[in-house]
Every structure is written in structure tokens, then in C-alpha cells.
Amino acid sequence: MLSAMKLITIPLRDFALPSPRTGSIEAHSGYGRSAAEGQEIHRRVQKKRAKADPRYQAEVPLSALFDREGYRFRIDGRMDGLFRHDTPQIEEIKTGFNVRELARRLADNSMEHPYSLQLLTYGYFHWREHWTLPALSFHLVSSRSGEFEDLELALDIPLYERWLERRLDELVVEARQAEKRAARRGKIAAGFPFPFENPRSGQIELMEAIEEGMKEESPMLIQAPTGLGKTVGVLYPVLREALSRGQRVVYVTPKNSQHSVAEDAVALFQETRARVKSLTVTAKGKICFKHEPLCNPEYCEYARDYYAKVETHGILAILANKRKLKARTFRHLGEQYQVCPFELQLDSAREADLIICDYNYVFAPRSALRRVTEIGIDQAGKPNLVIDFSRDAAFYFAIRFFWVRCFLFCY
Template sequence: MTTTTPIYRVAVRALCDFTAREGDLDHRFTPSPSAREGMAGHALVRRRRDDTYESEIALSGCYRGLVVSGRADGYDPARNRLEEVKTHRGDLSRMAANQRALHWAQVKVYGALLCAQRGIESLTLALVYLDIASERETLLTEEASAAELTAFFEEQCERFLAWAEQESIHRQARDAALAGLAFPHDAFRPGQRELAESVYKAAATGRCLLAQAPTGIGKTVATLFPTLKAMPRQGIDRLAFLTMKTPGRRLALASLARLGGDPGDQGAGGRQRLPLRVLELTARSKACEYPDRACHGDACPLAAGFYDRLPAARRDAVERGWLDREALREVALEHGICPYYLGQELARWSDVCVGDVNHYFDASALLHGLAQANGWRLALLVDEAHNLVERARGMYSAELNQRVFRQLHRSAPAPLVQPLGRLMRQWQALVREQGGADEGQAGRPAYRVLEGLPERFVGALQRVTVALTDYLAEHPGEGDPALQERLFEALAFARLGESFGEHSLCDLTRHGRGRATLGLRNLVPADFLAPRFAQAYSSVLFSATLAPVDYHRDLLGVPGRSVWQSVASPFHADQLEVRIQGAISTRLHDREASLDPIVDELVGQFRRRPGLYLAFFSSFAYLQAVQTQLARRHPELPHWSQTRGMSEAERDGFLARFRPGAQGIGFAVLGGAFGEGIDLPGERLIGAFIATLGLPPFDPFNEALKARLQSRFGCGDAYAYRIPGLIKVIQAAGRVIRSPQDSGTLVLMDDRFQQPEVRQSLPEWWRMA
């Protein structure tokens, strides 16, 4: 090992990932243990060793300027044995060859570092595989001299060195370019500079900022530009721009292109292309070229020889720099490898990743795992952050359907009949214990919140996951695809059960005989999100609706040092006529009586100022009732409506009706695809009607949520109902005024909009008529 001045730093795992993998991509059914199971397994191995055993040994070494560091799992000085501990499920013989090669490479590199650090001449290397179900250890050992290990270490470093030198040059060029980055427009919009300055301060101080800024001021570029500018000075390694929906990703990519990241935009406005690597992360379901095939070399041609062709594809990809979904697919198919897994690899080497929030906040999120493993300084930008509460609740919730598991039991292969039968008996017992004979009133489902996790049921479920895992591994490519689906559902439920606490509840819903659903529902995502925010170097959560701040602080778990900012609206009251129609009630028992008054309001406004409008309702049933009444009374008035489960093409068709010179009313559901994230400036939208307060339904689940939030925060009704509802209202209203040149009308139809606590929650710049 050498002591040359460091040019690049790499973790042992990342080095071996780069140099030691070969052959096929193989994602057959060997589900890995959860993070908690893995930590418990490592602790068990340590407890089985004697008092002289050393664990979590920090090691590092340098070769020709490449600094390699990491933590070895354990060293037994009595046996002179270095151990790498891996937890697993099921038969070890089914482990993919490239995975085993990676494990040996890691322990050999750690061995070389240990020998150099302590002057050890030879060493026993050990891979310790712990089966988490049986707690049985399998020990694979190999004797090696320090000279052999040093030669192996230097060989891996040589393989990586050219890449490391390239990465070092890229980082220098990137940082130099970002230090001189200019704002891509001639001037800031009103409010945009104020937001950009606050974002820069957050990145400069390593803090979390919650920024409420009005729609239409250019929040995307106002957050990207200052964060990119801060990256060189603050040593920020990566930037993740996280969105809730596809339009958010498109907007972020468009802003990055204007900043100079896209080679296709080179020269526009006199700008030079930035040496910036931009990667768009997409879901596996959208990136997969062969969705009907399994992810291994025997089934998919893009998995066969994946690691052998990866180096050339990786090299070509980083040379391109700009890797949106189409460009990434093009590179992958040129080299005959999977676009999705090429994207997963390139997340390690990209400066900016644009993707869904689940890529950082989900339980097994890629970007969070990479940041932890590589010690990155990661800056987060979270767009439309008001949606993160509900999105995170979904990430940390799971449910199981009795009927589908019963169907699986009836057709299951012989090895699965007994464990599935035990699970079905536990399910029946659980339903009986919870008053299963009561199917609810008036045909409604019976709902119960359980006092805790049903331990016997969970135990039976865990045995089913082991049986399913073993069967699918022994019969790759055979059997009912439902086996795979049920395995994933069972694993998700069991893993969430490990961290069950006051942040969640367990409930049972009975829809009829033999049709029950058991759910684990997250209520307070803060308990899961707080460690993610703590891991990030800086975070900016921005939206037009982030008030009240306590609601988002409490439910998102942002750090205590977080800063909240509200950017004043550049719009003025004369631009938006806001009228409250207080004679209308949209409560469930008043719906029938509200139909004619709502139609009168729609028609009256349209006749006063013909043009294009959106009308929002609380449900599809309510929407259809009003639409039917409008069509019956005024068939001459053009109108069209959102429908359930619209495809992307159908959504585009709905929006295409909003073109300059056209007239009519589009009917939509509040909180749906057209309630936020769409841009219809000028004549394309001159007004909106909102016939609801947006409140979640007053059902048993939301009442349970209210009770839990009241117990924890003292704000049950506001946090469960009023605030989420009004956020949807304000978001929908924000479709009308998109620029300082726009003007329009907003009609709020419900007497509750006149209540003081509701009016106080509406934007200050609105002038109520």
C-alpha cells in the first residue's frame, strides 16, 4: 500500500461492487432479511464469540491516491480470523454466484487492510452466513498470506483506478462549473429570489427548510439553482430532486436543461453545457422491457451477462451525462442490458437524481442506502411536499386479503398446503375473536381497530413466507404468479410488524363471510421519516400549501433546527375574485338538495364571463349527479369530466380541451389528477368552482386516526380532517392564477367556508366577496 496524496475515496463495498461482480443479473427468490433482522443477526454472531472478539473494525488504506475504507464485521484474535457476516433466508446453495464472489472480494479487501494496519503476516478469512430462521451459522474459510491479500487489493484498486481518476476530474470540472453557474433567466420573478436565497442558506448551513411559496413563481428553478450553486463550497456530493408525480419530474428535468445540464439544450441563450450528470429514476414496472419474464439470465436476455457488459454501458452512460428515461433506455439497449438495473447502478455516479419520493423515503430506498453506504453529503429537494404525509403513510402501511390467500390455499402446491392451512385457521380465529358475526349495518363493512398485533397470526404468516421463499427458489419460473405476489405482500406485512408502535394501528375490516382484510396502517410517518431527514446533509421541502407549519413538523419528523418560511404572494386581490356561496351545503345528507343551486351557480358564472372553468367535487358520485343535472337543464353548455382510472392519454385528452378560444366546464374530483400539478395559464383557465371542503370521510378509520392524533399532538380534528381538506382546496384554487398577468374567479360552495377557523386558513391575499 502507498501513501500518495489522495485523489479519490471509495468504500470497500462500492469498490468490490465495481470490480468483483461478473456474469448474470440474478434476482430469483432469495428475499433478504430486513434491516432489523440483519442487525439482530450480526449481534447474535457477536454474542457467540468470546470476550476478545473485536467487532465493527474501522479500516482504511491508500493505493496510488485511491483511499479505500470501511468497517469489517469482526476479528477473532485468538483464531486470527477475520469475519464477514451475512444474514440470509433459506438454502445457501441457491445464492447467485456473483453474490458469493462479491462477499469473498469484500473479506479479502478487509483482510489486506487489516494486515497492513496491524502488521499481520497471514490470516484466516471467513464468510459467516447466518440463517435468520434457524439461527444456524455456515462458516466458509480460506487461508491467505498478507502478500496474497495485498496483491488482491492492488488488483481491485488497479481495476478501479482509471474510473477513480475520471471521477476526480469530473468532480473538479463539475464544481468549477457550478461555482460560476448563472441564473437561467434575465431576472427573478417576484418572490423567486427570496425563496432562492433561503434555499441557499439551508444548503450552506446543512439545515432543513420548509418553504411555502405560491404557485407560479418558479419554485423548481428557485430551488435547483441555489442548491447547485452551494454544492462546490459545501462539499455536497449528490442532489436528489424528489417528486410526487410524473409531471414534477418533467418540470425538474426541464429546469435542469435550462440550467445547462442537457446536451440537447447546449448553446441555448448563450449557455454552455454543464459537466453535470443528471439521471431520471423510474419505477421498475415502467422501465422493464420484458415484464413477463423473471430477472435472471435463464429467463431474460437483458439479465444474461449483465455484469460482463455493465462496464462498457456505464462508461458510455456517464459520457452522455444527461440520462432521462429515454436516453438511459437507449444506452442500455445498445449494450444489451436491463435499463432499470443500469439506472440503479448509475445512481452511484450521477450528480443529480430526479425521481419519486419513494427513492429516498421508502423502507428499502435506493438513494438512502447509497448515501449511507458511501457517506455522501446529500442535498434533498422535495417538491409538492404537502403530499408527503399521505405518501409516507402509504409507504409504511400494508394489508392482507383473506379471500386471495384462501384462493391460493385451494390451489397451492403440496409443500405449501400445510403452512397456508395454518394461516387460514389463524385468520378465522382472529375474525371470531373480533366479533366476526357482525358484518356492519346496512351492508357496510364491519371495522375493528385491534389492541395490538395478532401474534399467533403473525407467526403463521412468517412460516408462510419461509415456505413460499423456499418453494419459489426451488421451482424458478414455475407455478402460479400469485405465489410471488402473496410472498411480497406477506413479507411487507411481517417486516412492518417488526417496528409496530404508536405510530401505526392494526385493523380488521370484514366485508362478508370469508372476506376480511387485515391492515397495518401508518398514522404518524414522522417516526419513519425522521432518520431519513437526519441522514441528509440538507433538505428543502417546498409547496404552495405547507401551512400550518406545526402540522408538517409533527407529521413529517423534520429536525428540530428546521426553518419555516412563507414567501409572500406576488399576486394581488384584484386578480382573483373569490366568492363564497354560503347558501349551499355539500354535506352528505344535503347532496340532493344542493344539485340545482350548484348548477345555477355554474351556469350564472359561465354566462357572466364565458370561458374555460374547472369544477371540483368530493367524489365521482357527486360529480356525476351534478353533471347529469347540468346536462338535463342546460344541454347547450359544453362540459366534460374526469372518470375513474383514466389512462395517461385520457388525462392528456381532458386537458387538451382547455385551449385558447375554447369554452366549457371540466368536472374533476378534488385531490385527484387535476387538483394540482397542472398548468393552464391565461385563457386556458379563467375560473374554478369548489363544491366541497375536501374533508376526508367521517368513517371508522379516520375517527381512529383522529383519536390517535389527538392523543399524541392534541390536534385530532384539525390534523385528521380540516387541514388535509383545506390543503386540497387551496391546491385546486391555485390552478386559476398562474402568473401576474392572469385573472379569474373562484367560487367556494359550502356554508362552512364562512366559519372563522376555515377562513383563517385560506391565503391572505384572497379577497372574499
């Protein structure tokens, strides 16, 4: 029945991915997020188009619903530009260092590149709503020189719908995994024991203060004396509360060298019956196999065909069965399957209940963790964030706009 269906909303850019996954880790892969410079180029092109053609409209929203095996998937997106002519034209603006190389990649096989699939999906959704086949085109702009190139793309409805069927089947699998993940987290939270029989003096007061702050959904600045056991005292209530909502905790420190404090705390939790899954993200320069961490398939065999190798060998399923993920595991699997250990860390973050990483993975403009996406089924709110050893007030103001619940403490 329709009433029993679970509604899942997915951004179009996360929906329009090759099925099965293909491609290498590189600038033209289409899997990364847009840089601020690219967004500025977008706005400049859109302004120029609107001035030249009154029938041009920028940032046109569109969505579509698909029902599959008890789930209703709502796909939402925005077209960069729509020319409302007799034959509608949808234009997607993309930026890159080398637009000729990008154009070649997009023209080679449109069903195996995320950018092409995004544009085809815009066209298909428009066709479903208006029953008019639109013209599709890319406007590719070089972020280096400003040169541009236009590329037309044809929407083959039967070919697209074959891809669509495969992609919807993938989403059903992801939705079921998300339900299991949320149920597992809820079960952990319901029976989450404190790792010591008797809390230290002051720990109970600390945990009670944090629990009260979480009820108010208010950021907190916490300072406690050395020897109190503040890492355990902070992580215990913060993790339990997040897991009860089907969510995770992100614990950030200034440097990799300070990760051990959180790792030791979570090890205490894991020694009890709480089956918490932790992930420690090691800096790219420290975990990369190459002399220079350059993500280019011509230079790095671990970047070459990364997405296909990860899918073919089921590497993410292997990682999902482990409770503690650190550099050693990623290096081992990276060598075994010839895949990038740094990217494996980020791709495995979906199943982690606690992610331990440096500041820049959260606060940098193109932070790596912002690209981590998952189906948010049976979840409430957003992850909890703990910032260790933060004395910079700027961080306080930055995090207020990133996650609802934020916890700061310093030594």
C-alpha cells in the first residue's frame, strides 16, 4: 500500500551515478564536489544567458518519484539553465582545468560518467512531466583560461530506462542497509554500558551536564581538569544519544597524532558488549602508497579504475563487517586489490558509528567528509560533533552552521 511506503529523498547528483560504478580517481571523474571557483563561473554564465535571452531561466527545480519494493524515492535537483523555446533546451554548466579533455570524457560513454547522467536525468524528468523531448547540452568552461566548449548530448529513452532500473535496484539495497544500520545503532544505544563499574569523581556531573545540553540542542564549551577522564565522559553520552537517533559521532582533533585519545576511549566501549564501529581517518600524505599523493590514473595504479575495482571485489562489504577501521586495514586492502587506501577510508564512513579525524575533514571549504552521503532512513537529526582541544573561537562560529548538536572541550 502507498501509505506503508517509506519516503526517501535523494539529491539528484547522488542519484545520477553509473550503475555499476566505473571510473578512476581524477579531476574529471565527476564524483567530487564543485569548488567555490566553479560556482562563481556558474553564476557568471547564468547571468550572461539571462541577459541575452529572455526565455532563459536559471536554477530550475525539478523532481520525480519512483516506487520500488516498499520504498518511494523522491529525486530532487536543479537544472543550471532552461531555454524555454519551442524545443526546450536544458544546459548544464561544468568547469574543469582542461575542458577539451573533459569534453572527450563526456562524449566517450554518456552512461558511465556522473556529469552525463545528471544531464540525461534532467532531460528524462522533463520529458516525463511535459512529454516533450528536450535538447541537452553542456557548457564547459576552463577554470584556468576561461575558454569554453559546448557539447550536445542525446537522450535515448530506452537506454536511460535500462540504467534507471539498475539504479533503483541499487537504491533498494542501500535503503535496506540503512534500515539495518539504524536498527543496529538503536540497539547499541538501548544497552550501552558505561565502561567502568564506578565513574570517577566529576564524571557523573560532566555527563549529566552534556545530556542536559543535548536536550536543549545547544552547542557546549566544556573544560575539565586533567585526570577526570573527560574523553570517556564526553563520548559516552554523546555517542549514546547519537546512536539512539540512528546517527553517528564525528570527533575531530588538530592533528593525526592526537587521535589516540579518542581511539583509546572507543576501545573501552568496544571491550564491553557495545558493538560500536569506529573509523580513524589518516591524512592522505601519510597513507598514500606513492611518493607524491597525486590522484591521476596515469601516475597512480591505485587511482586507476578505483570505482570498478571497489565494486567488483565487494570491498565496502568487507569493511562494513569490521568494528575498528584504522590505517593498517586500509593499507592491507589497498595493496591486495590495488585501490587507493585514502579513498577507501572515506567510502567506508557510511557504516561507522564514530569517525575520528582532523579538523580539515569537517571545516575546510572542500572537506572530504561533506561528500559522504547515505540514505537517511530511520534517522533523526544530524550527527553529533566533538571538537577536541579547540581554543580558536572561530571554530565555534563555524560549526554553528554545520551541525545542530556540537560539543567542544579543551584541556
